[in-house]
Amino acid sequence: MAHILIVEDEPKLARLLADYLENSGYTTTWLDHGNDVIPALRQTSFDLVVLDLMLPGRDGLDICRELRQFSQVPVVMLTARVEEIDRLLGLELGADDYICKPFSPREVVARIKAILRRASGAASGEAGAAPGPGSGPALQIDADSHDARLDGHPLDLTPVEFRLLSTFASAPGRIFSREQLLDHIYDDHRVVTDRTVDSHVKNLRRKLETIRPGDTIRSIYGVGYKLEI
Numbered sequence: 001m002a003h004i005l006i007v008e009d010e011p012k013l014a015r016l017l018a019d020y021l022e023n024s025g026y027t028t029t030w031l032d033h034g035n036d037v038i039p040a041l042r043q044t045s046f047d048l049v050v051l052d053l054m055l056p057g058r059d060g061l062d063i064c065r066e067l068r069q070f071s072q073v074p075v076v077m078l079t080a081r082v083e084e085i086d087r088l089l090g091l092e093l094g095a096d097d098y099i100c101k102p103f104s105p106r107e108v109v110a111r112i113k114a115i116l117r118r119a120s121g122a123a124s125g126e127a128g129a130a131p132g133p134g135s136g137p138a139l140q141i142d143a144d145s146h147d148a149r150l151d152g153h154p155l156d157l158t159p160v161e162f163r164l165l166s167t168f169a170s171a172p173g174r175i176f177s178r179e180q181l182l183d184h185i186y187d188d189h190r191v192v193t194d195r196t197v198d199s200h201v202k203n204l205r206r207k208l209e210t211i212r213p214g215d216t217i218r219s220i221y222g223v224g225y226k227l228e229i
């Protein structure tokens with residue numbers, strides 16, 4: 001079973017998260033000091049890291065940057081301020097998801113499960129031979145394996161981006177408001193803002209456009225977004 005490293009300096013919060021994760025069958029290790037994280041990651045192989053942003057010693061940003069130099073372990077970043085998420089998304093640290101405190105532990109476990117499912121799919125190379133351009137639909141989404149492809153090319157999406165793309169693809173051409181998108185991409189969207197949707201859309205659009213340059217997701221001023229693939 002997956003081994004999850006929890007880096008959090010608030011013992012109560014760390015304990016709560018550990019309890020929920022262990023009840024879901026995961027093994028957990030807890031660290032409460034930023035300076036201990038990189039040595040632990042070099043020594044032990046973890047399947048996922050839950051990383052608090054503000055820590056004694058090195059902070060989460062610094063740790064995430066360094067660990068990406070030697071590891072592709074999925075990272076879920078915790079932050080105490082929702083406004084911080086936009087800034088973090090803009091920094092492109094290579095974290096797989098961002099969660100704002102206070103959070104629902106169930107939501108965190110659900111997101112961690114989704115990330116681990118995606119990571120194991122990628123590791124086993126289950127995607128197989130990619131269909132060439134022109135064969136099959138332009139956009140292929142497999143919810144079970146969390147596999148998304150555009151024109152046969154695999155898309156490397158975060159869980160939130162995957163849900164966003166799935167939502168758009170469920171009704172091609174339909175305009176979704178930010179509120180509707182929030183409803184689809186987060187189980188509990190009280191923790192995020194409209195601007196968070198904008199950041200996720202921007203990142204998803206950028207990934208789509210590395211495969212297909214041009215307008216992929218159109219912003220409809222004052223209304224929302226629609227997929228144009």
Ligand code: CA
Pocket residue numbers: 008009010052053054055
């Ligand atoms: Ca903290």
